[in-house]
Amino acid sequence: MTVCAIATTTAPFTIAADGSYAARLAGDGEARYPERWTLAGPEPYAVPLPLAQPEEADSEVLPLADGRVLIHRRVAERHAFALLYPTGGGSAATGPRTGELPLGAVDPEGADGTEVRVRLLPPSPDGRGAFALAVGARVSTVWRITGGGFGPERVALIPGRCSGGVWLDRTGRLLALDRELDGRTKAVAVDLGRGGEVSALLQIAEASDDRLLLADPDSGLLLIGSDAPGEPRIGWGVLGSSLPVRFPECLRGAVATPFAVQPGQALMPETCAVALRLEDGGLGLWRPADRLVFRLPAPVGWLGGTGLWTREGRLHLPYATADVPCGLMTLGMPSAPTPPVRLDPPPPPPAAPAAPRPIPLQQAPLR
Structure with a gap:
């Protein structure tokens, strides 16, 4: 059953929370290697981080704010982690050599005795910590990989099968x-500072599946995927607000993934610009206050449908082509549509009674 109107393309390109670095697996076929991008300078540039053996296509990389790159590999039956960084030496032809600091591994068996799937969570907002989510048949575990003691450290044990991963602060x-618990999927908040304490975050309707797609800690803006209106929809709300979740008509029927939201708009969630990756690979820009979606062409070679908004309202989109192996396209939110477009035709009048009004977020508070 489809539970929310979002695209399912994975993003092989990951940007650090502060926008200073990014990382991806570069190369083709069996000749893959980690690559770090520096984004904080006047021009972006890439540094390859190859080792003696090529990486598997399912390896994951995540940049830290200090310039090191965390890599997650499946080694035999274990999930191993290491930090990669450029060192001195090398040559003009090969570039700098790559240093590697092994951090340990996570066993493939979870706390409930079943095999687990392990993946990296989005970069931590503090730039130092890195976390992984291990999902078993009945229990999910959050592991701190960096930012604590040396090696993987279990910081939360959550009943149920977890997915997603969005930072709230x-x-x-x-x-x-x-x-996912008892046949329903609801977003929950996990307090890693209180032993992994779990509290309800989204409870729009009792029988709905409610997922958190994106959040901005500055304004409290939440982007939500839910079938509470009777069909999968993208909606928005504000953390701690007494108002219900709103499902804009301009996003109705849209198969899209929100991937970046403008920070720094304290107390003004309606003015936050949101970037959407559309199903056909295009780019959509939207603000709750506008009630319109601006559709723009994405750059050729756009990497993974990712990007980063600045506080000044500039959207940076990474791309790589044969002529420009490390590029960054910058654009702003249009001031007026040319012309404004909907992502779908207007829906017909409902033949059945409307779905129950979603309950406010504050009825399922984040403690």
Whole structure:
């Protein structure tokens, strides 16, 4: 059953929370290697981080704010982690050599005795911590890989099968996960500073599946995927607000993934610009206050449908082509549509009674 109107393309390109670095697996076929991008300077540039053996296509990389890159590999039956960084030496032809600091591994068996699937969570907002989510048949575990003691450290044990992963604060303490339990999926908040304490975050309707897609800690803006209106929809709300979740008509029927939201708009969630990756690979820009979606062409070679908004309202989109192996396209939110477009035709009048009004977020508070 489809539970929310979002695209399912994975993003092989990951940007650090502060926008200073990014990382991806570069190369083709069996000749893959980690690559770090520096984004904080006047021009972006890439540094390859190859080792003696090529990486598997399912390896994951995540940049830290200090320039090191965390890599997650499946080694035999274990999930191993290491930090990669450029060192001195090398040559003009090969570039700098790559240093590697092994951090340990996570066993493939979870706390409930079943095999687990392990993946990296989005970069921590503090730039130092890195976390992984291990999902078993009945229990999910959050592991701190860096930012604590040496090696993987279990910081939360959550009943149910979890997915997603959205940070709710700037310190890397509050993590939102979409938990499947008793046949329903609801977003919950996990307090990593209180032993992994779990509290309800989204409870729009009793029988709905409610996922958190994106959040901005500055304004409290939440982007939500839910079938509470009677069909999968993208909606928005404000953390701690007494108002219900709103489902804009301009996003009705849209198969899209919100991937970046403008920070720094304290107390003004309606003015936050949101970037959407559309199903056909295009780019959509939207603000709750506008009630319109601006559709723009994405750059050729756009990497993974990712990007980063600045506080000044500039959207940076990474791309790589044969002529420009490390590029960054910058654009702003249009001031007027040319012309404004909907992502779908207007829906017909409903033949059945409307779905129950979603309950306010504050009825399922984040403690």
